[in-house]
Amino acid sequence: MNWEKNVRTVVPYVPGEQPKDQNVIKLNTNECPYPPAPGVAAAAKEFHADCLRLYPDADSTLLTESLATYYQVNKEQVFVGVGSDDVLALAFLTFFHSKTPIFFPDVTYSFYDVWADLFRIPYEVKKLDNQYKIVVDDYLTENGGIIIANPNAPTGVLETVENIEKIVKENPDVVIIIDEAYVDFGGTSCLPLVEKYENLLIVQTFSKSRAMAGMRIGFAIGSKKIIKYLQDTKFSFNSYTMNATSLAIGVEAVKDETYFHEIVNKIISTRERTKRELAKLGFEFTDSMGNFIFATHSKFHAKDLFEACKINHIYVRYWNKPRIDNRLRISIGTDEEMNALIGFLKKYMMLEK
Amino acid sequence: MNWEKNVRTVVPYVPGEQPKDQNVIKLNTNECPYPPAPGVAAAAKEFHADCLRLYPDADSTLLTESLATYYQVNKEQVFVGVGSDDVLALAFLTFFHSKTPIFFPDVTYSFYDVWADLFRIPYEVKKLDNQYKIVVDDYLTENGGIIIANPNAPTGVLETVENIEKIVKENPDVVIIIDEAYVDFGGTSCLPLVEKYENLLIVQTFSKSRAMAGMRIGFAIGSKKIIKYLQDTKFSFNSYTMNATSLAIGVEAVKDETYFHEIVNKIISTRERTKRELAKLGFEFTDSMGNFIFATHSKFHAKDLFEACKINHIYVRYWNKPRIDNRLRISIGTDEEMNALIGFLKKYMMLEK
Numbered sequence: 001m002n003w004e005k006n007v008r009t010v011v012p013y014v015p016g017e018q019p020k021d022q023n024v025i026k027l028n029t030n031e032c033p034y035p036p037a038p039g040v041a042a043a044a045k046e047f048h049a050d051c052l053r054l055y056p057d058a059d060s061t062l063l064t065e066s067l068a069t070y071y072q073v074n075k076e077q078v079f080v081g082v083g084s085d086d087v088l089a090l091a092f093l094t095f096f097h098s099k100t101p102i103f104f105p106d107v108t109y110s111f112y113d114v115w116a117d118l119f120r121i122p123y124e125v126k127k128l129d130n131q132y133k134i135v136v137d138d139y140l141t142e143n144g145g146i147i148i149a150n151p152n153a154p155t156g157v158l159e160t161v162e163n164i165e166k167i168v169k170e171n172p173d174v175v176i177i178i179d180e181a182y183v184d185f186g187g188t189s190c191l192p193l194v195e196k197y198e199n200l201l202i203v204q205t206f207s208k209s210r211a212m213a214g215m216r217i218g219f220a221i222g223s224k225k226i227i228k229y230l231q232d233t234k235f236s237f238n239s240y241t242m243n244a245t246s247l248a249i250g251v252e253a254v255k256d257e258t259y260f261h262e263i264v265n266k267i268i269s270t271r272e273r274t275k276r277e278l279a280k281l282g283f284e285f286t287d288s289m290g291n292f293i294f295a296t297h298s299k300f301h302a303k304d305l306f307e308a309c310k311i312n313h314i315y316v317r318y319w320n321k322p323r324i325d326n327r328l329r330i331s332i333g334t335d336e337e338m339n340a341l342i343g344f345l346k347k348y349m350m351l352e353k
Numbered sequence: 354m355n356w357e358k359n360v361r362t363v364v365p366y367v368p369g370e371q372p373k374d375q376n377v378i379k380l381n382t383n384e385c386p387y388p389p390a391p392g393v394a395a396a397a398k399e400f401h402a403d404c405l406r407l408y409p410d411a412d413s414t415l416l417t418e419s420l421a422t423y424y425q426v427n428k429e430q431v432f433v434g435v436g437s438d439d440v441l442a443l444a445f446l447t448f449f450h451s452k453t454p455i456f457f458p459d460v461t462y463s464f465y466d467v468w469a470d471l472f473r474i475p476y477e478v479k480k481l482d483n484q485y486k487i488v489v490d491d492y493l494t495e496n497g498g499i500i501i502a503n504p505n506a507p508t509g510v511l512e513t514v515e516n517i518e519k520i521v522k523e524n525p526d527v528v529i530i531i532d533e534a535y536v537d538f539g540g541t542s543c544l545p546l547v548e549k550y551e552n553l554l555i556v557q558t559f560s561k562s563r564a565m566a567g568m569r570i571g572f573a574i575g576s577k578k579i580i581k582y583l584q585d586t587k588f589s590f591n592s593y594t595m596n597a598t599s600l601a602i603g604v605e606a607v608k609d610e611t612y613f614h615e616i617v618n619k620i621i622s623t624r625e626r627t628k629r630e631l632a633k634l635g636f637e638f639t640d641s642m643g644n645f646i647f648a649t650h651s652k653f654h655a656k657d658l659f660e661a662c663k664i665n666h667i668y669v670r671y672w673n674k675p676r677i678d679n680r681l682r683i684s685i686g687t688d689e690e691m692n693a694l695i696g697f698l699k700k701y702m703m704l705e706k
Binding site: 001002003004005006007008009010011012013014015018026029031032033034035036040041044045047048049050051052053054055056057058082083085086089093094095096097098114115117118144145172173174175198199207211212213214215216225229231232233234235236237238239240241242243244245246249 | 354355356357358359360361362363364365366367368371379382384385386387388389393394397398400401402403404405406407408409410411435436438439442446447448449450451467468470471497498525526527528551552560564565566567568569578582584585586587588589590591592593594595596597598599602
């Protein structure tokens with residue numbers, strides 16, 4: 001019995017904890033604290049389970065068209081997948097096919113090196129500066145492709161469109177992926193650049209600003225040519241990735257622009273207030289443009305704070321990893337949830353001082 | 354601009370046509386003609402869209418447990434994915450990692466060579482005999498893994514468990530995947546063999562006998578060790594593949610065993626009756642154990658019949674491929690749908706004679 005020698009071995013990504021206990025204040029996986037648009041619930045109610053006997057639309061036509069209309073691009077410039085993780089996994093597989101290493105920052109979404117390892121893609125990480133900003137020149141040497149999260153996770157740091165454009169412009173021979181999972185919370189999207197650069201792919205998600213992490217919808221926008229390559233890979237992997245409910249319900253989330261802006265603005269305002277409160281408690285943090293804050297404290301170690309919060313039913317995210325092992329990533333919840341967190345931290349810091 | 358040289362190029366799988374016209378008799382993609390179990394519609398109605406703001410359970414615990422209970426295995430022996438295509442794609446990526454070619458029949462599910470090409474897996478096809486049966490000895494030479502659909506598609510031919518066991522037993526150094534998408538329609542599952550052979554993976558789907566193609570649910574059962582490898586790949590690709598509605602609704606389809614047997618038996622009885630009717634019209638076919646019939650006629654070419662049916666709003670499946678280019682694959686619909694097909698064929702053959 002030696003079958004295991006023929007198995008591709010990997011070290012999988014570890015997602016944030018999903019506690020079964022519903023009484024937890026859950027600030028650990030950057031979910032939206034508000035429900036999806038009212039139209040989503042209505043469409044879910046009206047959904048006819050009888051139609052489930054049939055395969056869904058492999059081309060996700062209605063969802064693709066609604067995104068194309070919303071973002072004012074051609075429908076052949078839009079790709080949809082099972083969350084942005086599915087879109088990114090297929091994009092890594094499709095576009096990072098060179099023997100030259102791909103580049104991404106040393107502190108970023110921790111799935112990038114997992115995908116690279118899974119597909120045996122060589123990679124080099126480029127060190128962020130001490131403000132967690134990218135050093136543009138690092139990305140101008142020969143490479144097999146580039147992926148940058150903007151705003152970055154878990155730092156929340158936003159790079160300018162000018163910096164991104166410089167990197168895209170200087171790298172015409174590889175694909176550049178900009179992962180904009182958090183762009184709706186105050187960032188500026190690089191979407192307009194796709195009309196100028198055929199090799200640029202913008203990836204976004206319904207899991208954060210559209211409050212639909214549970215539905216698994218992500219998408220990419222790029223040139224018709226780059227999207228066609230991605231479609232070809234998808235149809236070589238699984239023709240029907242989006243199920244009938246995703247397709248029916250997803251469209252409704254895109255339709256309701258008023259609600260979308262309303263919840264995004266609420267989250268931004270809660271974030272900015274939370275920043276002020278955390279500063280008063282002596283925390284330092286980057287000026288996050290995501291729905292989270294990446295904070296550190298000079299007197300209390302992040303790991304201790306993380307554990308103290310957890311015992312008190314407040315879940316935040318902590319990584320025991322070089323360069324970020326004294327930082328907490330705190331998702332922005334409702335005002336009440338953030339008040340509970342601030343209240344707890346105040347009490348804890350007073351007692352432990 | 355030379356970015357395309359770094360792109361992985363593929364020739365994608367082409368799924369069966371999904372006509373937008375609802376008035377078509379759709380016998381081209383082996384869907385179930387009956388709706389899913391009544392509990393599915395009830396669970397869909399009760400689904401709370403508000404919970405969609407949260408990520409789904411990455412471990413698909415309830416669905417996995419319900420399958421484990423149903424098939425009387427340990428829950429660590431069950432893997433679920435976005436249709437059996439997702440499960441198979443991840444299994445190809447995980448288990449067919451040798452430089453030695455994998456083996457599969459020359460006439461079989463046309464996604465196998467697409468996955469092999471996508472992942473650059475070397476493969477050799479083994480010719481089925483003139484009854485479309487596998488030649489067991491062909492699978493006993495050195496290989497990098499084996500995949501066999503049983504019953505096979507599009508032929509419907511069922512291999513005995515003894516033949517499959519012989520192949521598994523003689524290949525301890527590679528993974529053997531048995532794709533049992535159609536096993537519920539009269540086949541005998543190789544599931545009991547997973548307790549004896551650590552390197553055997555059985556893949557099944559909710560898309561056919563459980564009437565839920567639209568929901569995209571497939572699963573694999575094997576040893577704890579083989580399932581762990583598959584989980585590791587999944588968590589390296591996309592942590593959250595199954596959305597919240599799939600998880601909630603899927604469980605209901607497994608629960609209702611009475612309904613399951615009722616619709617499966619109806620389909621089997623319609624299939625056997627359709628075989629008799631087609632035989633009367635001069636068709637020849639394999640003794641299909643799937644929810645389809647793979648038929649040929651000595652006087653009328655399959656391609657002509659396919660096109661005549663289509664013009665008359667009856668969709669069946671035809672492949673312009675060596676060895677099967679004079680065959681139709683006809684999915685089993687309701688009795689009324691099959692009557693309409695038979696009626697049309699009778700009329701057509703009379704006129705064209």
